[in-house]
Amino acid sequence: SRTIRLAVIPGDGIGQEVVAEGLKVLRAALPSDTKLETTEYDLGARLYHRTGETLPDAVLEELKGQDAILLGAIGDPSVPSGVLERGLLLKLRFAFDHHINLRPGKLLPGVKSPLAGEPSIDFVVVREGTEGPYVGNGGTLRTGTPQEVATEVSLNTAFGIERVVRDAYRRAQARPRKKLTLVHKNNVLVHAGHLWTRIFEQVGREFPEVTTDYLHVDAATIFFVTQPERFDVIVTDNLFGDILTDLAAAVTGGIGLAASGNINPSGDFPSMFEPVHGSAPDIAGQGKADPTATVLSVAMLLEHLGLTAEAARVEAAVAADLTERTGARSTSQVGDALAARVAG
Amino acid sequence: SRTIRLAVIPGDGIGQEVVAEGLKVLRAALPSDTKLETTEYDLGARLYHRTGETLPDAVLEELKGQDAILLGAIGDPSVPSGVLERGLLLKLRFAFDHHINLRPGKLLPGVKSPLAGEPSIDFVVVREGTEGPYVGNGGTLRTGTPQEVATEVSLNTAFGIERVVRDAYRRAQARPRKKLTLVHKNNVLVHAGHLWTRIFEQVGREFPEVTTDYLHVDAATIFFVTQPERFDVIVTDNLFGDILTDLAAAVTGGIGLAASGNINPSGDFPSMFEPVHGSAPDIAGQGKADPTATVLSVAMLLEHLGLTAEAARVEAAVAADLTERTGARSTSQVGDALAARVAG
Numbered sequence: 001s002r003t004i005r006l007a008v009i010p011g012d013g014i015g016q017e018v019v020a021e022g023l024k025v026l027r028a029a030l031p032s033d034t035k036l037e038t039t040e041y042d043l044g045a046r047l048y049h050r051t052g053e054t055l056p057d058a059v060l061e062e063l064k065g066q067d068a069i070l071l072g073a074i075g076d077p078s079v080p081s082g083v084l085e086r087g088l089l090l091k092l093r094f095a096f097d098h099h100i101n102l103r104p105g106k107l108l109p110g111v112k113s114p115l116a117g118e119p120s121i122d123f124v125v126v127r128e129g130t131e132g133p134y135v136g137n138g139g140t141l142r143t144g145t146p147q148e149v150a151t152e153v154s155l156n157t158a159f160g161i162e163r164v165v166r167d168a169y170r171r172a173q174a175r176p177r178k179k180l181t182l183v184h185k186n187n188v189l190v191h192a193g194h195l196w197t198r199i200f201e202q203v204g205r206e207f208p209e210v211t212t213d214y215l216h217v218d219a220a221t222i223f224f225v226t227q228p229e230r231f232d233v234i235v236t237d238n239l240f241g242d243i244l245t246d247l248a249a250a251v252t253g254g255i256g257l258a259a260s261g262n263i264n265p266s267g268d269f270p271s272m273f274e275p276v277h278g279s280a281p282d283i284a285g286q287g288k289a290d291p292t293a294t295v296l297s298v299a300m301l302l303e304h305l306g307l308t309a310e311a312a313r314v315e316a317a318v319a320a321d322l323t324e325r326t327g328a329r330s331t332s333q334v335g336d337a338l339a340a341r342v343a344g
Numbered sequence: 345s346r347t348i349r350l351a352v353i354p355g356d357g358i359g360q361e362v363v364a365e366g367l368k369v370l371r372a373a374l375p376s377d378t379k380l381e382t383t384e385y386d387l388g389a390r391l392y393h394r395t396g397e398t399l400p401d402a403v404l405e406e407l408k409g410q411d412a413i414l415l416g417a418i419g420d421p422s423v424p425s426g427v428l429e430r431g432l433l434l435k436l437r438f439a440f441d442h443h444i445n446l447r448p449g450k451l452l453p454g455v456k457s458p459l460a461g462e463p464s465i466d467f468v469v470v471r472e473g474t475e476g477p478y479v480g481n482g483g484t485l486r487t488g489t490p491q492e493v494a495t496e497v498s499l500n501t502a503f504g505i506e507r508v509v510r511d512a513y514r515r516a517q518a519r520p521r522k523k524l525t526l527v528h529k530n531n532v533l534v535h536a537g538h539l540w541t542r543i544f545e546q547v548g549r550e551f552p553e554v555t556t557d558y559l560h561v562d563a564a565t566i567f568f569v570t571q572p573e574r575f576d577v578i579v580t581d582n583l584f585g586d587i588l589t590d591l592a593a594a595v596t597g598g599i600g601l602a603a604s605g606n607i608n609p610s611g612d613f614p615s616m617f618e619p620v621h622g623s624a625p626d627i628a629g630q631g632k633a634d635p636t637a638t639v640l641s642v643a644m645l646l647e648h649l650g651l652t653a654e655a656a657r658v659e660a661a662v663a664a665d666l667t668e669r670t671g672a673r674s675t676s677q678v679g680d681a682l683a684a685r686v687a688g
């Protein structure tokens with residue numbers, strides 16, 4: 001028998017509601033000889049208003065001992081923009097070296113895309129998670145005056161790029177189409193862009209079966225809406241990955257279905273699974289949020305923990321639920337339905 | 345009688361072909377008492393291969409004396425990525441302080457959007473053109489080794505942001521819906537993002553009639569495909585504007601129709617008009633390129649020169665042509681048809 005220690009960070013807004021349903025489905029999916037030990041951490045706007053803290057050192061220490069983290073959503077209008085995002089969400093991604101930010105873009109059967117012509121979409125974005133413009137390097141001079149200057153520094157290392165690029169090649173190699181697209185903007189951001197391009201080509205020599213191409217990020221957004229079928233695996237930088245995966249969510253039926261994993265393949269620190277959507281304060285507490293993205297993130301969590309059959313069962317439950325959806329259901333009704341399918 | 349001195353830079357790939365049609369329509373549109381004096385500059389891949397130069401100082405000096413510039417497209421696979429873009433296109437934008445990069449996103453009658461449900465789309469993106477991650481500040485350390493580090497620095501000034509934000513408010517004020525959306529990523533790029541946000545709010549006090557909102561760039565891409573009607577005027581940074589305007593082109597029927605103006609409202613230096621599309625080397629020289637984006641850029645050029653009625657005539661010709669399009673036509677057939685409409 002096995003025990004899984006799971007840290008749960010519901011966070012802000014609809015985070016609470018969707019995480020509750022994710023846990024319901026997770027419990028229904030686990031093999032009977034597997035014990036789930038959850039520890040909930042009340043981080044986000046409430047803690048910040050109470051103590052001014054976003055991620056206390058003691059919590060960070062405790063989290064290190066967990067097998068994985070399930071996160072709902074971070075961000076609240078009562079807190080200045082960036083405080084919780086940088087102080088909690090990005091702090092976790094950086095502290096636990098979540099360099100593989102995995103985001104599938106798949107149009108599931110029964111789901112309507114806003115694109116005309118019912119395209120078939122099935123790709124995965126491997127977004128770098130620990131470098132680029134997200135490092136928090138920058139500052140302001142003459143702050144608050146008409147002479148203010150603000151900088152943001154994108155930091156990119158061969159080490160950091162190589163590991164995510166190799167991971168993406170491995171994933172491409174394992175898929176039927178074996179195609180990998182690098183997305184950057186190497187005609188303008190020439191320093192970072194050429195480093196990405198060089199490493200992409202170098203590592204590619206280890207994967208002769210993988211077909212590759214390159215797109216500038218602006219051109220990539222065009223193909224996301226005009227020809228999404230062309231993508232199989234995409235590897236890209238932290239900021240471009242952020243933008244492309246929201247667009248991917250939109251064309252595959254919406255942010256209510258988009259799952260993600262912040263993965264540290266070394267296992268040195270816990271990986272973290274979260275829906276791509278935000279805290280959606282406008283609909284929080286009303287039972288309106290779709291927990292499906294969180295449930296699909298739970299499937300990624302199961303996969304990461306080696307519970308491949310269980311992950312597949314959760315995915316199958318979601319697929320079945322989506323094709324049979326009729327009428328509006330509350331957050332917990334969707335969770336109940338999915339848990340019942342997984343259990344039955 | 346008036347003389348317009350126009351610099352023409354056809355550039356690479358399809359640039360040559362589309363610019364020829366743009367000039368045809370421009371000539372047909374000009375009032376009979378207006379003389380057009382064009383000077384063509386052979387810049388781009390050919391010059392680069394011949395001399396190693398991208399924008400000779402003498403040419404830059406000469407261009408200063410022109411009333412405006414019409415540019416086709418820059419970039420060729422035979423030249424390393426970034427050389428022509430940074431050394432020619434961006435050099436012109438920066439040298440001539442083209443801080444207003446104006447890019448309409450309008451779904452014209454008769455044009456099919458890849459979005460389902462025939463949305464009505466009519467917005468304009470005011471992209472900052474002289475700052476942000478485009479400044480070319482950055483470099484590499486331990487270049488070419490496994491220890492390489494590459495940086496890209498985004499530079500943002502209150503001065504630079506305020507002028508583009510004020511321009512965008514003015515445009516919003518002049519439009520029926522009077523709505524302005526700021527797009528940035530102020531929850532991650534907090535230094536630049538907060539400067540943009542602060543100035544956006546400050547300048548907004550001068551425009552009490554304009555309704556404002558803010559979107560993170562990732563969320564904005566979602567609304568571009570799910571709810572493009574919500575946008576009226578958008579103001580954003582150089583890189584986000586680059587990405588959003590390609591996406592805007594995609595949802596409004598394609599990059600073959602997207603026009604742009606690189607504007608210096610002071611008139612100290614010539615403004616530059618160009619289609620948003622690239623040089624498309626794969627179809628160059630085949631008469632397949634759609635010159636409509638260039639023709640619409642010519643309309644923006646006319647507007648900029650104060651020839652408002654003439655600009656409207658060109659736009660009306662394009663609108664009529666689009667609703668009546670049948671079958672495939674060559675680049676010059678489209679140009680001829682548009683010129684005939686404008687003249688007639």
Ligand SMILES: CC(C)[C@H](C(=O)O)[C@@H](O)C(=O)O
Nearest residue numbers: 075085089242276531532562
């Ligand atoms: C909330 C924000 C910091 C985050 C990001 O930018 O990575 C979100 O948009 C995401 O994609 O997970």
Ligand SMILES: CC(C)[C@H](C(=O)O)[C@@H](O)C(=O)O
Nearest residue numbers: 187188218419429433586620
């Ligand atoms: C060619 C390239 C440098 C340019 C840009 O990034 O601005 C283009 O994409 C554009 O949008 O005009």
